[in-house]
């Protein structure tokens with residue numbers, strides 16, 4: 499884990515509430531793996547709020563890209579920060595996705611702003627000579643679908659669904675997933691999105707015997723480094739009297755085997 503202060507290279511609005519930030523983070527960026535995240539100290543708000551966690555969207559050499567949605571005080575303030583301003587970042591943090599296997603079909607699923615977390619997986623596959631994974635992107639509406647062109651440029655076949663039917667297949671991402679799993683029941687799934695989406699993806703994967711599914715949870719976090727237990731989730735623990743235990747999503751996750759999580 500590193501702590502770096504570095505000037506922001508770019509911080510631009512993609513569309514609507516979505517923004518893309520790039521920053522040269524030296525060794526921190528080079529150490530990053532798909533599914534990990536960073537804790538960002540928002541400039542001018544140091545005294546007021548905790549660091550904010552963001553998935554590592556992509557890394558090019560020592561330059562890291564984050565894609566974020568403005569939802570509150572911290573992200574709104576971040577969107578106002580000009581290139582050249584120093585940003586203090588802690589990372590890379592957490593337990594990321596396992597390497598995509600070379601010997602089975604791989605499918606990346608992203609819901610809403612969590613599409614950002616999946617681009618690094620696709621880039622990793624391309625950089626390691628793996629076949630391009632299929633990508634399924636789901637969101638409420640067309641304006642919430644992110645990075646579709648970036649996935650296509652990496653050679654990924656992209657399927658899109660929107661809840662309101664404004665773009666792609668109308669309905670939930672699991673409609674697309676079911677079609678994929680019927681063709682490729684041994685698929686390796688890697689997903690990031692809101693918890694209801696991840697639960698639906700996990701339960702669908704369980705219906706197909708050969709499928710393997712890892713999910714990245716975006717629990718609300720405080721310290722981000724495993725110290726405060728503010729981000730715990732219930733996981734199965736057959737060896738305990740109650741059959742479950744708490745795990746910290748920041749340090750034990752954010753990526754978990756979907757079958758390890760107590761979804762109810």
Ligand SMILES: Cc1cc2nc3c(=O)[nH]c(=O)nc-3n(C[C@H](O)[C@H](O)[C@H](O)COP(=O)(O)OP(=O)(O)OC[C@H]3O[C@@H](n4cnc5c(N)ncnc54)[C@H](O)[C@@H]3O)c2cc1C
Pocket residue numbers: 535547550551552553554565566567568569570571572573574611612614615715716717718719752
């Ligand atoms: C591991 C991880 C990776 C993340 N990656 C990204 C990313 O790549 N892009 C991105 O846009 N956001 C990401 N998030 C969510 C992001 O951290 C929050 O949106 C941000 O912290 C909100 O800060 P704020 O001060 O603007 O909002 P606040 O003023 O603190 O809160 C505004 C609203 O956002 C909600 N909120 C706060 N934290 C979260 C959270 N973790 N998940 C869902 N809702 C939250 C609050 O409940 C509230 O309703 C990630 C979160 C985690 C834990």
Ligand code: FES
Pocket residue numbers: 718719720721722723724725726727728729730746747748749
């Ligand atoms: S946020 Fe403190 S332990 Fe996870």
